Amino acid sequence: MTQNNNANIVENVHVVVRVRPFLQSEIRESPLQIKQNAIQITTTEQPRTFQFDSVLPQSATQQQVFEAAALDVVTNFTKGMNGCVLCYGQTSSGKTYTCGLNDPISDGIVYRSLYQIFHLLHDTRFELQIQFVQIYNEVLQNLLKPDEKDLVLREVSKNDFQIERLTTRTVTSLQETINVIQAGLKNRAVAPTLANCNSSRAHTILQLNLKTFHRQGHSISKLQILDLAGSERPNKSRSEGLRFQEAVAINSSLSFLGKAVSALSTGKQFVPVRCSVLTKVLSTTLMKNCRTVLIATLCPSVSAAHESVSTLQFAKSCREIVQTVRFNTFGMDSGEEGAGVEKLGRQERIQLQMMCTRAGVQMKDSFELSEVEKIIESLQDQQNEKIQVELEERLQLEKLKHESKVAYYQNLVEAKKESAKASQPPSIMTGEKPDFMSPEAYFIYQKIQELAGQVQNIQKQIQQQQEPELCDQRDLGQILTDYGLNHTQTESLSMNFNLFEEQMESWSGNQFVKPEQTIQLSNLLKAFQRVKLFNQIQNFKSVKEEPKEFVTGPVKNQRVPIKSQKVQGALPSISAFESTQQFKQVVGAQCDTYLREAQGIIDGIKNEASKAAKYQQMEADYYQLIALSSCQMYNFGKVFEKVDGASE
Numbered sequence: 001m002t003q004n005n006n007a008n009i010v011e012n013v014h015v016v017v018r019v020r021p022f023l024q025s026e027i028r029e030s031p032l033q034i035k036q037n038a039i040q041i042t043t044t045e046q047p048r049t050f051q052f053d054s055v056l057p058q059s060a061t062q063q064q065v066f067e068a069a070a071l072d073v074v075t076n077f078t079k080g081m082n083g084c085v086l087c088y089g090q091t092s093s094g095k096t097y098t099c100g101l102n103d104p105i106s107d108g109i110v111y112r113s114l115y116q117i118f119h120l121l122h123d124t125r126f127e128l129q130i131q132f133v134q135i136y137n138e139v140l141q142n143l144l145k146p147d148e149k150d151l152v153l154r155e156v157s158k159n160d161f162q163i164e165r166l167t168t169r170t171v172t173s174l175q176e177t178i179n180v181i182q183a184g185l186k187n188r189a190v191a192p193t194l195a196n197c198n199s200s201r202a203h204t205i206l207q208l209n210l211k212t213f214h215r216q217g218h219s220i221s222k223l224q225i226l227d228l229a230g231s232e233r234p235n236k237s238r239s240e241g242l243r244f245q246e247a248v249a250i251n252s253s254l255s256f257l258g259k260a261v262s263a264l265s266t267g268k269q270f271v272p273v274r275c276s277v278l279t280k281v282l283s284t285t286l287m288k289n290c291r292t293v294l295i296a297t298l299c300p301s302v303s304a305a306h307e308s309v310s311t312l313q314f315a316k317s318c319r320e321i322v323q324t325v326r327f328n329t330f331g332m333d334s335g336e337e338g339a340g341v342e343k344l345g346r347q348e349r350i351q352l353q354m355m356c357t358r359a360g361v362q363m364k365d366s367f368e369l370s371e372v373e374k375i376i377e378s379l380q381d382q383q384n385e386k387i388q389v390e391l392e393e394r395l396q397l398e399k400l401k402h403e404s405k406v407a408y409y410q411n412l413v414e415a416k417k418e419s420a421k422a423s424q425p426p427s428i429m430t431g432e433k434p435d436f437m438s439p440e441a442y443f444i445y446q447k448i449q450e451l452a453g454q455v456q457n458i459q460k461q462i463q464q465q466q467e468p469e470l471c472d473q474r475d476l477g478q479i480l481t482d483y484g485l486n487h488t489q490t491e492s493l494s495m496n497f498n499l500f501e502e503q504m505e506s507w508s509g510n511q512f513v514k515p516e517q518t519i520q521l522s523n524l525l526k527a528f529q530r531v532k533l534f535n536q537i538q539n540f541k542s543v544k545e546e547p548k549e550f551v552t553g554p555v556k557n558q559r560v561p562i563k564s565q566k567v568q569g570a571l572p573s574i575s576a577f578e579s580t581q582q583f584k585q586v587v588g589a590q591c592d593t594y595l596r597e598a599q600g601i602i603d604g605i606k607n608e609a610s611k612a613a614k615y616q617q618m619e620a621d622y623y624q625l626i627a628l629s630s631c632q633m634y635n636f637g638k639v640f641e642k643v644d645g646a647s648e
């Protein structure tokens with residue numbers, strides 16, 4: 001297929017200057033004066049005046065900037081002409097704001113251009129692709145696929161560089177396009193500096209590749225929107241480390257761009273484009289077939305005057321660059337997209353044909369009044385429909401913008417919470433006493449931690465030896481010793497138990513305690529509850545138990561070895577009673593109390609064991625206790641037998 005011989009248009013780079021409003025932190029005194037399309041700057045030297053295609057004052061709206069800078073480029077892009085909108089200016093002069101490449105995407109050039117493109121392509125079959133990249137520290141990175149770093153630029157023909165193997169995204173609607181850009185924005189290199197709390201640390205390039213299909217052929221075009229990182233003086237912005245390194249990369253690439261622009265504007269044969277990634281990317285834009293608009297952004301304050309002069313000089317050089325552009329239409333009549341009167345007549349005829357078809361009226365040279373009315377009526381209906389669609393689309397967009405703003409602020413709140421947490425005093429897990437704990441609480445906390453370590457070891461050992469026999473036959477006293485508890489510890493623990501419980505619960509709910517610490521605290525709490533339970537068992541055992549020999553417990557028919565030991569609180573002597581009856585009553589009552597207490601402890605263990613089934617030791621203790629209580633019952637039974645025998 002051959003490209004039609006569309007007319008070449010020779011023109012200068014179009015330059016629009018925008019002065020942003022004063023920020024709150026700035027002294028409201030400006031060296032800039034605007035007179036129509038001229039801007040005068042007064043510094044310590046002579047005042048200087050620069051003339052541009054358009055100079056927009058502080059009061060200019062985003063829509064005015066779009067109309068002055070991008071509307072024409074965008075409209076012609078949909079008709080097959082390559083276009084580029086380039087934002088240039090010192091740091092914090094409003095480039096990102098003007099492009100609208102904030103996160104969430106705001107209604108600057110990008111948003112308005114997309115809206116216009118989809119509006120103009122409403123009735124056309126088209127394919128649209130997005131590429132979204134950044135040049136960070138002289139490295140090309142894909143914002144739509146963050147793992148595509150260090151992309152390679154290949155020179156396909158002289159001064160025409162293409163990015164190799166760059167993933168692109170095909171989009172079909174405005175909303176989808178905005179979603180894709182929004183996702184890409186999350187990967188942009190942005191960081192706070194002294195000059196701008198949201199400073200772009202990379203040059204950002206959004207490129208749209210469009211193919212439109214017409215009855216007789218098609219057109220192809222690309223549109224680039226560039227938000228360049230701003231020049232900054234490291235000694236003024238006091239950047240250090242990585243920020244300094246970024247500033248150096250930004251400044252040197254802008255200085256190479258300045259040299260290339262200066263060579264182009266003065267018509268030099270040799271243009272130095274291979275010095276930086278940015279100049280390579282822009283060489284295709286500035287030197288090939290691409291209608292280019294530069295938006296030079298300025299800070300209004302006196303302190304920025306020096307940088308404003310540099311920006312204005314750069315803008316002046318750009319305006320002197322001469323470009324040759326044309327429509328890239330294929331298989332269509334020459335200049336179909338042009339603006340000649342005869343061609344417009346032809347287009348009007350085509351439009352009339354379309355109107356007739358839609359209104360159900362036959363196309364002819366002259367029409368009856370009724371036919372004209374029919375066509376007008378149909379047009380009005382179509383217009384209404386179109387308005388309806390546009391309104392709905394607008395509404396959807398507003399909704400989308402609102403939602404992304406909400407998500408943005410939610411993220412911001414989360415991030416603030418995170419950083420608040422991070423700035424808290426050292427955590428209790430780092431071994432230092434945090435401010436919110438009293439020294440006593442911290443001492444106890446440390447003790448519990450020691451014990452919990454030991455408990456964990458024992459648990460591991462128990463889990464490894466899963467023979468139930470082993471567990472069942474373990475002596476309760478031994479188990480407690482195994483847990484590493486000495487008398488003082490268990491005393492102190494049980495005395496302080498309530499305090500711990502309260503303290504740990506309050507830590508768990510404390511917003512400054514991290515989730516992993518909460519888990520550790522709850523483990524500690526569990527371990528501690530177990531310790532408390534064992535304490536109770538030990539107390540109970542030391543008072544009530546008087547086993548004499550091996551007995552057969554009721555559980556699993558296991559033989560439980562009970563060590564003989566001297567225990568206080570043994571059964572009363574029979575001689576102390578007046579009658580067998582009285583003895584049985586007293587011992588029986590004691591036996592009941594004992595069983596009730598045993599049952600209470602058993603329930604406690606059962607409860608704990610069911611809460612954490614993995615605590616097999618708990619279960620083993622439970623069986624042990626049942627065995628012990630039945631052993632006690634057996635002993636009572638023996639005594640009763642003796643008493644009965646004696647009384648008979």
Ligand SMILES: Nc1ncnc2c1ncn2[C@@H]1O[C@H](COP(=O)(O)OP(=O)(O)OP(=O)(O)O)[C@@H](O)[C@H]1O
Nearest residue numbers: 020021091092093094095096097196199200229230
């Ligand atoms: N026309 C404007 N109206 C209101 N506020 C603006 C305007 N232009 C810029 N600002 C504000 O000025 C600040 C700096 O703007 P912005 O981040 O767009 O600067 P920049 O030139 O992109 O900076 P950098 O090069 O550091 O990325 C931001 O807080 C932005 O909201």
